[in-house]
Amino acid sequence: MYKYIIRRLLVFIPMIFLLTIIIFALATAAPGDPLTGKKVDPSISPEVYEQQREELGLNDPLPVQYFNWISSFAQGDFGESMFYNGRSVESLIGARLLNTVYLGLFAFAITLLVAIPLGIYSAKKPYSLLDYGGTAFGFIGLAIPNFFFGLIAIYVFSITFGWFPAQGTTSDPNLTGAAALLDRLHHMVLPGLTLALAGTATYMRYMRSEALDVLGSDYIRTAKAKGMSERSIVFKHTLRNALIPIITLTGYEFGVLLGGAVITEQVFNYPGLGTLFIDSITNRDYPVIMAINLLLGVTVLFGNLLADILYSVADPRIRYD
Amino acid sequence: MGDERNLLMIEQLKTYFYLDENRVAKAVDGVSLSIKPGETFALVGESGSGKSMTALSILQLINKPGKIIDGSVSLDGMELISKTDKEMSKIRGNDISMIFQEPMTALNPVFTIGDQITEILRKHKGLKKKEAHNRAVELLDIVGIPRANEIIHEYPHQLSGGMRQRVMIAMAISCEPKLLIADEPTTALDVTIQSQILDLLKEMQEKFNMAVLLITHDLGVVAEYADRVAVMYGGQIVEQTSAKQLIKEMKHPYSKGLIQSLPSFKKTQSRLDAIPGTIPPAYDFPHGCRFSARCPFVMDICTQSNPELIEAASDHHVRCFLYEEGGADIHETASPAAK
Numbered sequence: 001m002y003k004y005i006i007r008r009l010l011v012f013i014p015m016i017f018l019l020t021i022i023i024f025a026l027a028t029a030a031p032g033d034p035l036t037g038k039k040v041d042p043s044i045s046p047e048v049y050e051q052q053r054e055e056l057g058l059n060d061p062l063p064v065q066y067f068n069w070i071s072s073f074a075q076g077d078f079g080e081s082m083f084y085n086g087r088s089v090e091s092l093i094g095a096r097l098l099n100t101v102y103l104g105l106f107a108f109a110i111t112l113l114v115a116i117p118l119g120i121y122s123a124k125k126p127y128s129l130l131d132y133g134g135t136a137f138g139f140i141g142l143a144i145p146n147f148f149f150g151l152i153a154i155y156v157f158s159i160t161f162g163w164f165p166a167q168g169t170t171s172d173p174n175l176t177g178a179a180a181l182l183d184r185l186h187h188m189v190l191p192g193l194t195l196a197l198a199g200t201a202t203y204m205r206y207m208r209s210e211a212l213d214v215l216g217s218d219y220i221r222t223a224k225a226k227g228m229s230e231r232s233i234v235f236k237h238t239l240r241n242a243l244i245p246i247i248t249l250t251g252y253e254f255g256v257l258l259g260g261a262v263i264t265e266q267v268f269n270y271p272g273l274g275t276l277f278i279d280s281i282t283n284r285d286y287p288v289i290m291a292i293n294l295l296l297g298v299t300v301l302f303g304n305l306l307a308d309i310l311y312s313v314a315d316p317r318i319r320y321d
Numbered sequence: 322m323g324d325e326r327n328l329l330m331i332e333q334l335k336t337y338f339y340l341d342e343n344r345v346a347k348a349v350d351g352v353s354l355s356i357k358p359g360e361t362f363a364l365v366g367e368s369g370s371g372k373s374m375t376a377l378s379i380l381q382l383i384n385k386p387g388k389i390i391d392g393s394v395s396l397d398g399m400e401l402i403s404k405t406d407k408e409m410s411k412i413r414g415n416d417i418s419m420i421f422q423e424p425m426t427a428l429n430p431v432f433t434i435g436d437q438i439t440e441i442l443r444k445h446k447g448l449k450k451k452e453a454h455n456r457a458v459e460l461l462d463i464v465g466i467p468r469a470n471e472i473i474h475e476y477p478h479q480l481s482g483g484m485r486q487r488v489m490i491a492m493a494i495s496c497e498p499k500l501l502i503a504d505e506p507t508t509a510l511d512v513t514i515q516s517q518i519l520d521l522l523k524e525m526q527e528k529f530n531m532a533v534l535l536i537t538h539d540l541g542v543v544a545e546y547a548d549r550v551a552v553m554y555g556g557q558i559v560e561q562t563s564a565k566q567l568i569k570e571m572k573h574p575y576s577k578g579l580i581q582s583l584p585s586f587k588k589t590q591s592r593l594d595a596i597p598g599t600i601p602p603a604y605d606f607p608h609g610c611r612f613s614a615r616c617p618f619v620m621d622i623c624t625q626s627n628p629e630l631i632e633a634a635s636d637h638h639v640r641c642f643l644y645e646e647g648g649a650d651i652h653e654t655a656s657p658a659a660k
Binding site: 228230 | 432
């Protein structure tokens with residue numbers, strides 16, 4: 001097992017290296033640079049503009065630029081933002097990353113808490129009212145774009161009823177303790193639901209079909225013939241088996257949650273990684289774009305490793321030796 | 322024999338599957354049989370004849386769209402059909418247990434052997450974790466599993482098919498049931514393992530004084546292990562008698578067909594005699610006798626109405642017009658109809 005994990009981690013090195021090349025190539029292939037917008041500003045003379053480019057290293061050949069970036073990156077230096085006047089990328093990402101992680105975990109918790117029971121119940125009572133309701137919710141959830149659901153949620157729950165705040169992470173930064181936590185959660189409800197929507201629908205559909213398969217299996221018939229209670233059959237014998245494929249999905253979910261947050265955060269003006277990402281793309285702030293992209297890539301890699309490890313824990317037939 | 326009380330009584334059991342608005346599959350259609358304590362009752366028939374459905378109906382493990390619509394199943398005089406699922410769960414695995422055809426898939430892949438045996442002991446016998454564990458090791462030992470102490474911590478995928486079937490038997494006998502239903506317990510196993518498993522079942526039956534309802538399509542197994550036997554066709558019993566009597570004299574044309582379709586060492590054959598045609602689907606039985614379309618002795622009356630199960634000889638029941646009052650004697654006059 002440990003050998004397997006170490007082997008997987010070693011494979012990450014070339015993968016991450018490849019990822020940096022792709023990310024760098026894509027970022028520089030986009031037209032313009034951080035100073036493009038300033039060219040039209042008549043108060044800046046072309047000489048200053050040129051001098052700025054030179055200072056930022058934007059006139060160097062691309063391989064040199066890449067090498068400069070990757071070598072400082074390898075030393076743990078993510079570089080400086082080209083837009084926010086030299087603030088370090090770490091300081092820009094740091095606080096926002098935490099906000100996004102909170103939101104992602106919150107959404108993931110909603111997904112699991114709604115999708116798993118609903119999926120199991122639908123499988124237990126197929127073609128019941130709740131099953132049809134769940135199916136309808138599943139298709140609607142997958143069909144509605146994130147931003148649209150977010151806007152409707154704001155209109156209904158924020159503007160019309162006034163139950164939840166429409167934006168930000170807190171209404172009073174001076175709160176402490178439990179009050180601060182509650183305030184934070186209160187702010188996360190709408191963006192959390194929005195972010196969780198598509199995932200919940202997907203997981204529920206998977207859970208339903210897996211549980212339906214398992215409930216029809218021979219070993220469930222054996223469990224029934226042994227006189228096991230309904231509870232034991234559903235929550236012990238069925239759930240454990242039906243969750244195995246779901247675990248594989250969770251590996252991707254980490255990346256999806258961080259990536260999906262880009263749009264949701266924008267809609268709710270939530271100060272997370274997503275808003276920073278959009279801003280830095282608009283401003284062509286390469287170091288930030290590349291750092292966030294890389295972070296997403298690494299998250300997906302580690303998410304998958306984690307899923308594979310959990311997979312072997314849940315299913316004794318899977319052994320990594 | 323007749324005055325001995327019955328352990329299990331099935332009367333006019335009907336289990337139908339409501340496939341859609343127009344089609345009703347009569348998987349079990351008026352089956353009656355009784356099993357005495359400690360005896361082995363064999364239920365014989367080809368795939369789709371309703372033998373497994375009869376067994377599952379006893380435990381009320383029929384899945385939708387199937388439903389037991391009529392009849393009675395009683396154990397020691399206690400009616401089971403009217404019981405709720407919760408009440409039945411106290412009987413399943415405890416008074417009546419069951420082992421299945423496919424040992425490869427009948428055990429839950431994500432739990433250890435020990436876990437799967439102890440849960441039944443804890444549920445029905447109320448044993449503590451430790452007691453249940455010790456008893457499970459004992460049980461594995463009884464069913465002839467070597468290194469029971471280690472195997473108990475292993476998962477089903479680590480065992481062979483024969484071993485898994487032994488684990489299933491250990492589970493089935495764990496609460497010392499009065500009746501063990503064995504649904505083709507050796508069909509999926511190697512020939513060499515088959516007799517081991519059947520001998521083990523016989524041994525357990527004697528040790529715990531269980532009755533066994535043995536479902537099989539193998540008449541050799543019936544001859545060797547069964548006391549009584551019922552032959553099923555199209556959801557109905559077509560012949561019922563003692564195993565000895567059946568082997569000596571098969572009366573129903575279907576039973577005769579079954580034995581003729583077995584390969585024999587005595588005569589050299591280029592082809593096996595198979596019963597022509599296939600079993601009709603349970604939602605579309607032919608009018609009259611359900612075997613009439615495949616029967617070599619078919620008469621006019623056979624396509625008009627379905628015969629009743631009659632006592633053709635002492636303790637030998639047959640569902641066939643050939644044996645009814647005034648029916649032709651199969652041995653003298655009836656000859657196989659041209660195919």
